[in-house]
Amino acid sequence: MTGNxxxxxxxxxxxxxxxxxxxxxxxxxxxxxxxxLHMDHIQGLPFFAPLHDPDIRVDVWGPISTTQTLSERLNxxxxxxxxxxxxxxxxxxxxxxxxxxxxxxxxxxxTADLVSHPGPTLxxxxxxxxxxxxxxxxHEPALGMPDFPNNPEWTSGYxxxxxxxxxxxxxxxxxxxxxxxxxWGHSSYSHLLAFAAMTGVGTxxxxxxxxxxxxxxxxxxxxxxxATGQEFEIVAGTHGAVLDI
Amino acid sequence: MPHQxxxxxxxxxxxxxxxxxxxxxxxxxxxxxxxxNESAEGLLGVQxxxxxxxxxxxxxxxxHVTQPDGSPLxxxxxxxxxxxxxxxxxxxxxxxxxMDGVWRAVEVTAxxxxxxxxxxxxxxxxxxxxED
Numbered sequence: 001m002t003g004n005x006x007x008x009x010x011x012x013x014x015x016x017x018x019x020x021x022x023x024x025x026x027x028x029x030x031x032x033x034x035x036x037l038h039m040d041h042i043q044g045l046p047f048f049a050p051l052h053d054p055d056i057r058v059d060v061w062g063p064i065s066t067t068q069t070l071s072e073r074l075n076x077x078x079x080x081x082x083x084x085x086x087x088x089x090x091x092x093x094x095x096x097x098x099x100x101x102x103x104x105x106x107x108x109x110x111t112a113d114l115v116s117h118p119g120p121t122l123x124x125x126x127x128x129x130x131x132x133x134x135x136x137x138x139h140e141p142a143l144g145m146p147d148f149p150n151n152p153e154w155t156s157g158y159x160x161x162x163x164x165x166x167x168x169x170x171x172x173x174x175x176x177x178x179x180x181x182x183x184w185g186h187s188s189y190s191h192l193l194a195f196a197a198m199t200g201v202g203t204x205x206x207x208x209x210x211x212x213x214x215x216x217x218x219x220x221x222x223x224x225x226x227a228t229g230q231e232f233e234i235v236a237g238t239h240g241a242v243l244d245i
Numbered sequence: 246m247p248h249q250x251x252x253x254x255x256x257x258x259x260x261x262x263x264x265x266x267x268x269x270x271x272x273x274x275x276x277x278x279x280x281x282n283e284s285a286e287g288l289l290g291v292q293x294x295x296x297x298x299x300x301x302x303x304x305x306x307x308x309h310v311t312q313p314d315g316s317p318l319x320x321x322x323x324x325x326x327x328x329x330x331x332x333x334x335x336x337x338x339x340x341x342x343x344m345d346g347v348w349r350a351v352e353v354t355a356x357x358x359x360x361x362x363x364x365x366x367x368x369x370x371x372x373x374x375x376e377d
Contacts, residue, residue: 064362099362100252114253120361144260152250154259159250 003128007106009033010048011124011135011168013060016239017044024050031105033112034062035137036121037073045074046083054092059105061112063120064097071095098122116140116156117185125160133245134164134201137208142191143183149194161199166245168237169196171206174221189225196232204230207237251279254360258369273367276301276329288351288372290343309342313350328355328368338375350375 001009008024010017010032024030030050035041050056062070074095075087087093100122102111111125115136123136141156142148152158161167170187178188186208187195196204206225209218222236235243251259255271259280262269268285272278278299286292289308299307305320312318318339320326327335336354343349355370 066361100360100364101362114361116253116257144257144264154251154256156250156253156256162250 001126001133003106003108005106007031007108009105009108009126011035012041012137013043013045013048014040015044017048021047021049021051024056029057029059029106031059031061033110033122033124033135034060034070035123035135036063036117036119038119038138039077041137042074042077046078046085051090051093052085056092058090058093059096060093061096061098061110063112063114063122064099065120069095070097111160113157113160115160116143118183121185123157123160125164131166131245132164133166133168134161135168136161137168137170138185139170139195140183140185140187140191141195142187148191149198152198155195155198157195158199161195161201163200165202166205166243167196167199167201167203168205168207170208171237172208172210177210189221193225193228193230197230201232203233203235205235205237205243209237252360252364252366254358255279255366258358262369268372270325270370270372271367272325272329272370274365276304276326278304279367285372288343288349288374290345290347296344308344311340313338313340315340324353324355325368325370328357328370332357332359332365 001011003009008030010020010030012035013032050058065073071087077083079086098112100113102109107128109127112122115121115123117138117140121138123139126133136157139157149155169192171189171192172186173181173188175188175190206222218236222234226234259271262271262280262282265282266284268288269282270285271280278297280297281289281293310318310323324335324337327333334356336352338352340348340350352373352375353370355368358366358369360366
């Protein structure tokens, strides 16, 4: 995400970090907002070129822990034998342990809150000039909720997503697949639609597709999602997509 | 946050409590009763949906509570309020009168709930009925 003032904010640090890093101009600062430390959300971090450029300050934000700091936890991956460098070698990187709350990044108001997913996992709500982007890539709001989606006060993620102009949300499973994966921390298509409708978002971008779903299967699924006639727009999350929010 | 939502830790606690067969009671950080499960409904003598949630002011006197011998129990010794005010676990035997008018002897264990980042979120309590 690029703010109006040009600040680059990266949402999670997956495999796309390598390509993104190669295209970062000599910015003064890049902020990386990590939702949680599952490998698919941090595996690209060591390969993000600005991490190794002393002229670029990189701020890495991630969920707070009761035991170790964010840098200590990331050091388990960013250290030999898994990686040749250690976190302490990255002098231009600043790590922030993020408790639920709101902070500011160059005029962009960022609200972080814990959401339903195995292990402490944050979702983010970013607001600038009245426009809101909410990012909930790994989220199971319907877990153990027989009355979902009829009770917003008791629904994970509602506060972050309510009224957002643009929601990027977990869309991993078909309804049939979800029945075999309850508690895995992800959403079914039906739950996704219900959550987006309950929160009243403007546009929904499907994200965190199941890696076993082919492009054809995803295309067919999105045809069915759009055919449900929701009041919000549905955009398929695709590699390299560029959107103006 | 712009719109009111319970902290996810409390959401997950309520989900767990709703599946358990032991009576569970939840208060938020301000002392409002925000949930009790079906097992607790049997002890408290009323369904949660009929009376809850109950704000902290209305909660005082909603159930009559005494010590096991029937003598008065100061509010500050009630385990739920101990956990709320002192943010420490608390346990004791009590008698109380449910909204169905029945007096019951129970043991109450209350735990303060602290979320990530040291946020005090409320109290979780369980009631265990014992021989009167």
